[in-house]
Each structure stands twice: as structure tokens, then as C-alpha cells.
Amino acid sequence: MPKQAILREMGLRDGLQSVATIVPTAAKIEWIRDAYAAGQREIEVGSFVPARLLPQLADTAEVLAFAQTLPGLKASVLVPNMKGAERAMECKAELMLLPLSASHAHSLANLRKTPDDVVAEIVRIRDARDAAGSKTKIEVGISTAFGCTIQGHVPEEEVVRLVQYVLDEGVDSVGLADTVGYADPQQVKRLYEKVLKVTGDKLNCAHFHDTRGLGLANCFAAWEMGITRFDASIGGIGGCPHAPGASGNVATEDVQYMLQSMGVETGQDFDKLIALRGKVAKWLEGEQLHGSVWRAGLPKTMKEQVTA
């Protein structure tokens, strides 16, 4: 089994976009500085969407500019369309993440576009990127890959088809996302196995939400399939619009604990993550944080390892 893994921090984007509180830019910069000091080397810093839609992320360009000053930090941004992609490229983002919903119903409800229309937009973005000679990489995140709150079941063949389609169109990498917390670990193994057959190493990301408590089991299942990059948000922040009080992304510190416990290196420092969680809790005062291990702390067995 893989002995190294990467946790990509989602708190500043997937987390903050789902809470009402607007975290000041200075606090975001402190957050990124602390996350970097805790060993995080991949952070999704925001999203290039209109500020009137997501005022929480209106300062993405400024936050990204700070992140780019930290050596070896891969800062990514989410972009929903050509306009956002243009801003990402102007800002020389290393990676832009383009969501593509595998659920037709979800795609229509959210964007008034079918998944194939979204792929057409992705192709235009890739063309624009190549024409401009931009070095910004494109990752397509297949959302609702494990089921959808509107459509219900999402056919696995449709996920495989869309992944194949965008890779044929020259995007750099793909990820599978369980945006609504529908996945179970057996399904995770089955879908990753199918998708890995068409992607090879161009699929190396698992994005799970812990809405129904299976987030860590799903990460474990993906790790057993050879996946070594996990999206997570500190304190599981963000919640779920369809399930008040439920967790958002799997909590960074919980995934860190599980991997560390299994002897998988992530380069992250557990205590520093917990300290950062405390700061985030203050910045988001009144919002609910999630995750488990922060209450109990590391087991004695792991403290012994750290000391040894």
C-alpha cells in the first residue's frame, strides 16, 4: 500500500463558500501561513466567481497572490466557467479546478447546462489556455459521482464516460467527488477501479464529504485503491446545504490522523493542524465545526512514535 499521501486543504474554498461568515483577507493569509507551517503544500485558496454570488470568496485574487509567495505551495482555485478561468490564468494560478457534474439533473439545476455542454465549455477553456501559452493546469472534478440529491442514482458508466471524454479533450487530471455524502466504501472501490482503468495516474484525487459519517471509511477505501491525494477541510467546515448540522468535507485532522496511524507520510504536523483548527473556530465563531480526533487527541501509541 502507498506510504505517502497528500492532503489538499479545501477549507478556504469548499468550506468558506458554504458558511455565512465572511473571513477577512488578513485572517485567510494567517490561515494559509499556519497551514503552510503545518506542512500543507496543496491548498485551494478560493474560487473565481462573481463576488455578488459568493462574497466570502471575493478576495480570491489577493489570497492567491499571498499563497504564491510561499515556496513549494501549490495553490489552486475553483473556476466555474470561462470568465473564472481567464482570471485564474491572469493570476497565474498553478492549477484550476473545473467542476463537472455527472448528474444531468444536478447540472441542469445548477448551471442550466447538460454535462456535455459543460464539457464543451471545458474544451473552450483548454483551447484558450493553450492559445495563451498559460501554464495553469486543468483538473476536472467529477461532482455527484456517487449519487445526487436531485437525481438520486448516477450511473457509473456515465462517470466513466465523462472522465474519458475530458481526458480525450486534453485536461491534465481528474478527480471524483462525493459532494453530497452518498458514497459507501464498497462503491468507492468499485467506481475507482472502473475509472482508474481509463485514467491511469491522471486520476489521483478523492473528494469526500462526511455528511453521513462514512467520509473516513471512503478515504480508506480510496487509499486501498492506490489513491494518495485527499481533499479535506480543517474542522470539516462548510456543512451540507441539504443536511443542517452535518459535516462538510472530511476533516483534515481526522484524515491526517488516520493516515499517520497507518504509517502513511503526509508531511503534516498533527499538533499544528489542531492549533489551526482552534483559530478557524474563532474566525468562524457561531458556525459549527466537525471532526472527531480533536476532542480525544492522539492515542498514546502514536505519541510514543512521535517521541521515539
Add this chain to the structure above:
Amino acid sequence: MPKQAILREMGLRDGLQSVATIVPTAAKIEWIRDAYAAGQREIEVGSFVPARLLPQLADTAEVLAFAQTLPGLKASVLVPNMKGAERAMECKAELMLLPLSASHAHSLANLRKTPDDVVAEIVRIRDARDAAGSKTKIEVGISTAFGCTIQGHVPEEEVVRLVQYVLDEGVDSVGLADTVGYADPQQVKRLYEKVLKVTGDKLNCAHFHDTRGLGLANCFAAWEMGITRFDASIGGIGGCPHAPGASGNVATEDVQYMLQSMGVETGQDFDKLIALRGKVAKWLEGEQLHGSVWRAGLPKTMKEQVTA
């Protein structure tokens, strides 16, 4: 992979022994009736320990007597010593669970006995059982099998040795317990693999606490090793004495959701479990309940299955 599994309800014993609230006997009887109506067929109803130590479980004989009126319900009790075993046999309990700590330090601190002294007591209990012609089965639960809050690391060879020892001495079955929430899913697979080699089908129980959020990942790992009996408590009640605010046993309804999601039959009705959780929350007013899926409910994909 196995397509059927059993959830053994621990709430009335492992749960209640760790909370201050004393649930009245009538409420326990209602609890068992509802659990039975929800499809539960294995319930640990209490413990034969001195009432001054655990007043919450002082009515175990009465609760057991009620459980024995329900056809096909396997009611078990925990017994820490010969005195408790005698009471379990008098009450014609179908199964008595004897804990045996694999951690020397924990065993000495808790019982002032080494694990081998505890095995000697187990042998005396088995002798008494056989001499009396009692039909009460003996299951030995190896506690701190994955690590210990006092001792830290617990050697896997010691777990294997103790399991072999008690089986050689004629106990009916064994289980592995992560009483303090130290296990990770890779460790679960490794230890179950080792132990299954000496037990065959006499090991068919996984007892995980969700202290650090890995409870469901650990259940999944055990299920992948062929284990089909899981201890769990409704609402994850009981907490952890070493980690205030943390969960106790994995939550019955979360394990049920995971298994059901993977197409594993347990005979339990999810909605009835959630309704029971609501009652338990009232009986334990002021105590913290845990678990995840109760907030979000079943995903649409599973509701479709139920309707179909």
C-alpha cells in the same frame, strides 16, 4: 463479500455503564421492545456487577427476564468474574461475555490481575458452567486489543496468544475490542488476519469505539476480513472516560446505514432505529449522543431502493 451481518446492540450495557443517568427499568423494557421491533436480535442487556459499582445496571436480572420473553432474541450479559457468571447462569442467560484485557497494565490497574490470572478465572467459570450443566455460552472479548491508554502499544502476538489460550480452554467464541478508540483500519485488517488463523469461525465479532472518528472505517475493514457481527450502540452513547465529549461505541444507526448502503442485510429497519434514537435521547436528557446519519437521513438513492 458477506451479504448478511448482525449488529449487536451495546447501548444498554456499554452505553449506560458510562453515563451518569439511571434509566428506569420500564424505559429499558420499552427500549428493548422497540429495538426488537426494529429488527435487532442480539442485545447486551446489562452486566452482573455489584449495584454499588454500577447502579445504572442494577436491574440487569429484571431486564434480562423481559428480553427472554421475546422469541428469537439473543440477550447477552457482561460478567467480570465468577460471582457475575453464577448470576448469569441462574438467570439462564443465553450468552455471557467475559472481558479479558490484552494489556497487562490495564488488566492490573482495573482488576489487580494479570491477563493470565483472568484466564484462570475464565477457566473456573467454564468448569462451573460445565459442572452445572448450564447452557449459557461463553464469549471472551479481548479488550485493549488495539492499544491501551495506560500501556500504549499492545503486542499483536499477545492478543493471538490469549485468544489461542482461551479457545484451548474451551470457551465458545472470542471477539476483539478496541475499547479506547486506538485502532486504524489497516491495523484491523492485520490483527484480524492473524487472529482468524487461530480461531476460524470462533472469532466473529468486532467491537469498535468511535473515539477518534475511525469507527466506521474499522468496521468496514473488519467486514472486508469476513467479519459479520458488529457491536454498536444506538446514538453512539457512552462516551469515553479518557476523552470528554468523544463518542462511545460506533453508532448502531451509522453502521446500519453503511451496511445497508453496501447491500448487506441486517434485518434492521433504519427508520425505526432513528425513532428509537430519539427516545434514548429523551431518556438520557443532558447526556451527549453521537453518530452522523441521523442528521442527514438516508440518501435519495437508498430511499429509491426501499420504495422499489
